[in-house]
Each structure stands twice: as C-alpha cells, then as structure tokens.
Amino acid sequence: MERLKLVLQYFQSNSESISNGICIILALVSVKLYTSFDFNCPCLPQYNKLYSLGVMIVPPIILFFLGVLVNRHTGVMMDEWMRPVGNRSKNPAVVKYLVSAMIQRALLAPMVWILVTLLDGKIFICAFSLSVDPALFSGAPNNTGLDMIKIMAKVPCKEDVIFRNSSFRKAVSRYVRCYSQAVGWSTLLFLIILGAMGRLIKPCFDDHASFLQTRYWSNYLDVEQKLFDETCVLHARDFARKCVVQFFEDMREDTILRLQHPPFIFNSKEGWEEEEDRLHGITKQDQMNQLLKKWYYSKPELDVTRIAHRPKPCVTWEDLEGEILYSDV
Amino acid sequence: MDKFRMMFQFLQSNQESFMNGICGIMALASAHMYSAFEFNCPCMPEYNYTYSTGLLIVPPIWFFLLGFVLNNNVSVLAEEWRRPTGSRTKDPTILRYMLCSVTQRSLIAPAVWVSVTLMDGKSFLCAFSINLDIEKFGNYSFVRQMSETEKIKLLARIPCKDLFEHEELRVAASRYIKCISQACGWIFLFMITFTAFLIRAIRPCFTQAAFLKTKYWSHYIDIERKMFDETCKEHAKSFAKVCIHQYFENISGEMQSLHHHPASKDDGEDDDRSDEDKLLGIRAQNDMNKVLWNWHTSKPALALRKNFDGENNEKLNGKMNGTINGLANGHACDMEKKEWAVYYSKV
Numbered sequence: 001m002e003r004l005k006l007v008l009q010y011f012q013s014n015s016e017s018i019s020n021g022i023c024i025i026l027a028l029v030s031v032k033l034y035t036s037f038d039f040n041c042p043c044l045p046q047y048n049k050l051y052s053l054g055v056m057i058v059p060p061i062i063l064f065f066l067g068v069l070v071n072r073h074t075g076v077m078m079d080e081w082m083r084p085v086g087n088r089s090k091n092p093a094v095v096k097y098l099v100s101a102m103i104q105r106a107l108l109a110p111m112v113w114i115l116v117t118l119l120d121g122k123i124f125i126c127a128f129s130l131s132v133d134p135a136l137f138s139g140a141p142n143n144t145g146l147d148m149i150k151i152m153a154k155v156p157c158k159e160d161v162i163f164r165n166s167s168f169r170k171a172v173s174r175y176v177r178c179y180s181q182a183v184g185w186s187t188l189l190f191l192i193i194l195g196a197m198g199r200l201i202k203p204c205f206d207d208h209a210s211f212l213q214t215r216y217w218s219n220y221l222d223v224e225q226k227l228f229d230e231t232c233v234l235h236a237r238d239f240a241r242k243c244v245v246q247f248f249e250d251m252r253e254d255t256i257l258r259l260q261h262p263p264f265i266f267n268s269k270e271g272w273e274e275e276e277d278r279l280h281g282i283t284k285q286d287q288m289n290q291l292l293k294k295w296y297y298s299k300p301e302l303d304v305t306r307i308a309h310r311p312k313p314c315v316t317w318e319d320l321e322g323e324i325l326y327s328d329v
Numbered sequence: 330m331d332k333f334r335m336m337f338q339f340l341q342s343n344q345e346s347f348m349n350g351i352c353g354i355m356a357l358a359s360a361h362m363y364s365a366f367e368f369n370c371p372c373m374p375e376y377n378y379t380y381s382t383g384l385l386i387v388p389p390i391w392f393f394l395l396g397f398v399l400n401n402n403v404s405v406l407a408e409e410w411r412r413p414t415g416s417r418t419k420d421p422t423i424l425r426y427m428l429c430s431v432t433q434r435s436l437i438a439p440a441v442w443v444s445v446t447l448m449d450g451k452s453f454l455c456a457f458s459i460n461l462d463i464e465k466f467g468n469y470s471f472v473r474q475m476s477e478t479e480k481i482k483l484l485a486r487i488p489c490k491d492l493f494e495h496e497e498l499r500v501a502a503s504r505y506i507k508c509i510s511q512a513c514g515w516i517f518l519f520m521i522t523f524t525a526f527l528i529r530a531i532r533p534c535f536t537q538a539a540f541l542k543t544k545y546w547s548h549y550i551d552i553e554r555k556m557f558d559e560t561c562k563e564h565a566k567s568f569a570k571v572c573i574h575q576y577f578e579n580i581s582g583e584m585q586s587l588h589h590h591p592a593s594k595d596d597g598e599d600d601d602r603s604d605e606d607k608l609l610g611i612r613a614q615n616d617m618n619k620v621l622w623n624w625h626t627s628k629p630a631l632a633l634r635k636n637f638d639g640e641n642n643e644k645l646n647g648k649m650n651g652t653i654n655g656l657a658n659g660h661a662c663d664m665e666k667k668e669w670a671v672y673y674s675k676v
Contacts, residue, residue, distance in 0.1 A: 037448065042508040043501070044465070051508050058515045065526040078533035146467075157504065161497050232545050233552075240553035244560050278567040280560075285631035288564075295557065298415025 015072060015222045019105055022070055026109040030063055034116050041126035041156040045149050048156070052127035056117050060110030067106030073098050076222050094221070097214045111191065118184030121177035122156070128179070129155040132172055139168040242304040248280035249307070250300070251291045348434060351399055355438040359392055363445045370455035370488040374481045377488075381456035385446055389439030396435025403431055405551055423550070426543040440521055447514030450507030451488070457506055458487040466501040568633070574609070576629045580620050581610030 042051055068074055077098035080090070117123045130152050134140050141151060141162045154160045155172045163169040282288055314328035371380055397403050406427045409419070446452050459481055463472050472480060486492045493499045532540070611617050 038450075040450070040504055040507045040511060042505050044505065047505075047508060051512070054512060054515065058519055062515075062519050062522045065522045069522070069526055069529055074530055075533070078530060079537065082533050082537065157500075159500065233548065236545065236549040236552050237556070240549060240556040241560075243553060244556045248560065248564070278563045279571070279633075280564065282564060283568070283571075283633040288568075288631075292561075297413050299412060299417045301416040 015219065015226070019071055019073060019101075023067065023105040023108050026063065026067055026070070027112045030059075030109040030113045031116055033059070034113060034120075039122050039126075041122070043154045043157040043160065045130060045153040048130060048153055049127050052123045056114065056123050056127075060113050063109040063113060064106050067109050068102060071102050071105060072222065073102045073218075076218075076225055077102060079225070080221055091214070091217065093210065093214045094218050098218050098221075101218075115184055115188055118180050118187065121173075121180040124180030124183075125173050125176045126156040128176055129153065129172060132176060134168075134172075136175075137168055137171045139166040139171075141166055141168065239302075239304060242307050243300060243302065245280060246304055246307040247295070247300045248282055248291065251282060251287060251294070348400065348402075352396075352434050352437050355392065355396060355399070356441045359388075359438040359442045360445050362388070363442060363449070368451045368455075370451070372455075372486045372489040372492055374459055374485040377459065377485055378456045381452040385443065385452050389442050392438040392442060393435050396438060397431065400431050400434060402427060402551065405554060406431060408554075409550055420543070420546065422539065422543045423547045426540075427547050430547075440517075444514050444518050447510050447517060450503075450510040453510035453513070454503055454506045455488045457509075458502065459484045461487070461502055461506070463498065463502075466498055466505070469495070469498060568631075571633050572629060572631070575634060576624070577609040577611065577620065579629070580623060581616060 037055075039055065042048060077095060080098070081095050083090075130149060132152060132155075134148055134152060140148075146162070151162065152172075154162065155169050158169070160169075282291060312328075316327040316329065317325040319325055368384070371377060406424065409427070410424055412419075461484055463469050463484075472483070475483065483493075487499055487502050490499070611620060
C-alpha cells in the first residue's frame with residue numbers, strides 16, 4: 001500500500017509524466033481500436049478509394065481531438081491565453097510552449113494509427129488495387145464477363161468466387177502490400193529522423209536559458225491551477241461543516257431560552273463532554289424533527305461569520321502574588 | 330500535512346473518479362452487451378426496418394436513463410431544484426451546470442452502443458437491404474423477371490445467410506451496406522469528438538470567471554449534503570449513547586450512580602473506575618432483567634436531561650436538575666423527582 005502511495009505521489013507530483021502516461025495509453029487504445037475494427041472493403045470501383053482513405057484519415061483526426069481533450073494542459077493553456085492581464089503580465093512564450101507540448105502529445109496516437117494501417121497493408125490494397133497493371137501478373141480470370149476494372153476492384157475481397165482457383169489475387173495483394181509496408185517504414189524513419197534532428201539542432205537556435213524559464217513557468221501554471229482546485233475543495237468542506245454546525249446551534253438557541261438556564265462548562269465523566277458537544281444542543285425528538293424540516297424548507301444562508309469568529313475563553317495564569325505568568329489575551 | 334494531502338486527494342479523486350469509473354464501466358457493459366446480444370434480423374419486408382431501428386435506438390435510451398439512475402448527483406440536482414427559497418437564494422446557473430455534467434456522463438454509454446452498432450453493420454444491413462439496387466453488383470437477370478412484391482421479399486432475405494440462395498450477390502450487397510454503415514459510424518464518432526472538443530477547448534474563451542463560481546458552488550452543495558448527513562449520524566449516535574446511559578441511570582436509581590462520581594479525584598484507579606462505571610449500578614440479575622424488560626415495554630422518551638455532575642455544584646445541581654427535569658421532561662420520570670427529593674432530605 002505504501003509503495004502504491006509513493007508511485008501515485010510520484011506520478012501526480014509531475015504533471016508532465018501524467019500527460020505522457022495518458023498519451024501512451026491513447027496510442028495503445030488506437031492500436032486496439034485498429035485490431036478490433038472489422039475492415040470491410042466494398043470491392044466496387046467507385047467506392048474503394050473513398051472508403052480506404054476515409055478509414056485512414058478520419059480516425060486519426062478523431063484521435064487527435066481526443067488527445068487534445070484529455071490533456072490537462074489544454075485547460076491551462078486556454079486559461080493563460082484568454083485571461084485578462086490584471087496584475088500578472090502575460091508571457092507569450094509560455095503559451096507557445098504549452099501549445100507545442102500539447103500538439104506533440106496529441107499527434108502520437110494518430111501517427112500510431114497511420115503507421116499501423118500502412119504496415120498492415122489492408123487499406124492500401126483496398127485503395128490501390130485498381131491502379132495496378134494486371135499485365136504484370138499471370139492468371140487473371142477472364143471468363144467472368146466482367147471488365148478488368150471490376151476484377152481489380154474485387155482483389156481485396158478474399159472470399160470472392162472469381163478468384164477461387166487462381167493465385168492472381170494473392171500476387172496482386174502481395175505486391176500492393178509491399179508498397180504499403182515500404183511507405184510505412186519510410187514514414188517511421190522520416191519521423192524519427194525529424195525528431196532526432198529537432199532534438200539535436202534546437203539548442204543551436206533557442207536560448208536554453210529562456211527555455212528553462214518557460215518550462216518552469218508553464219509547470220508552475222499547471223501546479224497553481226491544481227492547488228487552487230484543491231484549496232477550493234478543502235474550503236468548501238470546511239465551509240459546509242461550519243454551516244451545518246451553525247444551523248444546528250441556531251436551533252439550539254431557542255431551547256436554551258426556553259429552559260432559562262445558560263449552558264455550563266461542567267466537569268462530567270470523561271467522554272461525555274465530547275458526546276454532549278456533538279449534540280450541538282439538540283436533545284429532543286421535536287427539535288430534531290423541526291431541524292430536519294427546516295433543512296428542507298429553508299436552508300441557512302451561506303454565511304459562517306458567526307461561528308468562524310466565535311469568542312473563545314481566554315485563560316490568564318497568575319501566581320500567588322498576582323503577577324501574570326501567562327495569558328491567552 | 331502530507332497525510333492530509335493524501336487523504337484529501339483520495340477524497341477528491343474518489344468523488345470524481347468514482348463517477349468516471351461508473352461511466353467507464355457502463356461503456357464497457359454497453360459494448361459487451363452488444364457483442365453478447367444475438368442480432369436476429371426477421372428477414373421480412375414489413376418488420377426489418379422496425380427491428381433494426383428499434384435496436385439502434387431503444388438500448389441507448391435505456392443506457393441513458395440508467396446513467397441518470399446510477400448518478401448520485403441527480404438527487405442532489407432534484408433537491409436543489411425543488412427546495413423552497415428560504416434564506417438562501419437559488420442560482421439557475423448552478424442547476425444548469427449540474428444538469429450538463431450529469432447529462433454528459435450519461436451520454437457516454439449510449440454513444441458507445443450506437444457507434445459499435447454502426448461499425449458492426451448488421452443493423453444497417455437488416456434495415457436497408459430492401460432499398461438496394463441489385464444491378465450495381467452484377468448481371469442478375471432473374472431479378473428483372475420478378476414482380477415488385479417478390480423482388481422486395483427477395484431483397485429482405487439478404488441479411489439471412491441461410492435463407493438467401495445467391496451467395497455472391499448476398500456477399501457483395503452485405504459488403505456494400507456495411508461500408509456505408511461504417512462510414513456513418515466514423516462520421517458519428519467524429520461529430521461527437523468535435524463537439525466535445527469545441528465545448529472543452531473553446532468554452533474558456535467565453536465564461537471562465539462565471540464557470541469557476543458555478544463549479545465551486547455546485548461542488549459545495551454536494552459536500553454540504555454529505556456533511557449534513559455525517560453530522561446527523563454523529564448526533565444520532567451521541568443522542569443514543571446519552572439516552573441509553575440516562576435510561577440505565579434512571580432504572581438503577583440515582584443513588585448508585587451518584588456514589589460513583591467523586592472518583593474524578595482518583596487517577597490511580599482509572600481502569601477499575603471505568604469498569605465499575607460501565608456497570609452503571611446494575612449488579613444483580615433481577616435488576617438486569619428489569620432493565621431489559623423495560624427497554625421493550627416502555628422505551629424512554631426522546632428527551633435528554635443535562636447532566637450536571639460537578640461536585641462543587643452539588644447542592645445547586647440538585648435544585649437545578651430537579652427544575653430542569655421538570656421543565657424538559659414534562660411527562661416522564663415522576664419516579665425520579667421523588668427519588669431526588671428523598672435523597673436530599675437524608676443529607
């Protein structure tokens with residue numbers, strides 16, 4: 001349990017590592033989505049390309065928006081960008097840093113989807129089987145009465161009748177798939193080179209000192225917002241407690257007046273003082289019923305000034321000569 | 330301070346992540362239910378469309394309502410909406426905020442169901458197989474010779490594998506309709522994500538300050554309700570403890586309990602004193618039987634006396650207690666008054 005707490009604390013202390021974690025989870029979700037999605041090429045000349053390119057482009061856009069949505073930094077960045085200047089000057093470099101960090105993280109899941117589709121090859125086969133020159137391959141079925149375009153359009157569909165006894169379909173698929181995988185690997189290589197170059201060259205152009213500053217202040221903004229939310233929650237809790245206790249004690253004041261007796265600070269058996277305190281002076285069924293009824297019909301106003309600034313008894317210790325040794329006043 | 334932070338984080342994350350957890354569980358349940366459900370197209374022209382559209386629409390509505398039922402905030406919202414104004418003004422923006430947050434969470438499971446249904450394609454196939462144009466898929470001359478009703482009946486049987494003879498046509502048609510279904514599914518997902526993106530990313534441009542206020546006060550209402558329940562529980566516990574304690578005192582007689590009270594001077598015999606005290610003067614079997622009998626036949630009134638056991642105020646207390654008892658416990662304990670009187674007359 002202790003170890004779990006430590007791990008949680010570590011992750012929550014560093015907001016960047018939370019964002020990285022979420023980013024990686026989204027990439028895994030993207031892979032899982034692709035494997036569970038039942039790709040269904042229409043095998044018709046007019047619709048093949050449209051369908052395949054749609055499946056290759058629309059999900060990455062969705063994943064990008066999702067990545068921006070679940071990132072905490074989006075809220076922080078929008079707040080910082082849109083806030084009025086007030087007493088705190090605005091630093092555009094911080095906003096730029098937050099935007100670039102957010103976009104980089106959001107682009108990971110779409111990239112993963114595109115790479116997985118390219119390396120798998122189904123989508124390329126569906127889209128570009130029409131563009132292949134059938135003369136390159138032997139065994140094209142020519143007794144079906146369909147024109148060549150329609151036959152090529154049917155290549156992505158394994159179970160189609162016309163390809164039953166020929167290896168034509170497999171040959172064309174393999175050919176297009178090679179292309180697809182080549183494009184996939186090249187894209188991956190290109191991205192990695194881009195990332196590496198960016199990392200290596202950036203210090204030459206950017207001022208590292210100001211980069212450290214922007215990074216510090218963007219992290220600060222994130223932590224500040226988190227702490228503000230936490231403080232609000234704690235405050236609401238205290239406020240609610242005091243409001244409720246004040247409500248109970250307000251009902252009590254009536255009781256004391258009826259009894260015509262001021263409350264004593266009495267020296268009773270141990271433990272009972274605490275119990276009596278928790279009663280807040282409500283000691284009868286009628287009182288309790290009235291309290292519960294009033295809670296619904298007329299909730300107390302949101303003002304706990306009385307209980308927050310209640311006078312406390314102050315003790316003054318004097319020695320035998322009357323000299324003050326200690327005083328709460 | 331660290332422990333406090335941990336506790337707070339747990340509490341706060343507990344509240345929100347509890348609701349998010351329920352959301353996630355419902356979404357998974359929705360996806361699992363779809364895969365476990367056996368889609369069974371009637372393959373008849375009159376019923377195909379009704380069956381499929383029903384399956385596309387009714388379960389999402391059910392999940393939506395279930396989301397409302399499982400969400401605690403719904404009762405908080407309803408309470409805040411219906412309460413009389415009293416001394417606390419009502420703020421309509423808070424109600425709107427709470428309604429929005431509850432609705433957003435409840436919409437996730439239905440969205441999952443609709444998107445899984447569309448991606449799977451069976452429901453679209455069942456609904457729209459009648460509207461297909463067979464000429465698109467090849468040269469099927471036998472269709473042209475059929476009458477309209479026969480053609481429609483034939484098309485209606487496309488979703489059922491075992492009822493349709495022309496395998497090629499069936500496969501081509503299913504593939505075509507499934508494509509359209511999946512395209513609709515992706516567009517649906519895109520619309521939802523884009524809307525959520527607009528709401529989340531663009532909202533801060535408009536109403537940030539007011540938003541912080543409504544967020545704080547809606548959270549406050551929730552916490553206040555919990556605090557009230559907690560305070561009532563604590564109060565009930567203390568009430569019960571003191572009531573039972575006083576009941577035992579009454580039944581055993583004030584004499585026995587007052588014999589025990591001066592031991593506050595004696596710190597050495599702490600343990601013994603507390604054990605003796607716990608007996609509350611009941612030491613014999615008959616006494617205990619009487620206690621138990623009376624607990625059933627005549628429970629004490631729900632009205633507590635104030636206990637004034639300070640030895641300095643003994644005499645004062647005697648009178649005070651008598652008076653207080655008289656005023657507070659109008660109808661009960663005629664016995665006690667007599668005992669009080671008897672005791673003090675002996676002193």
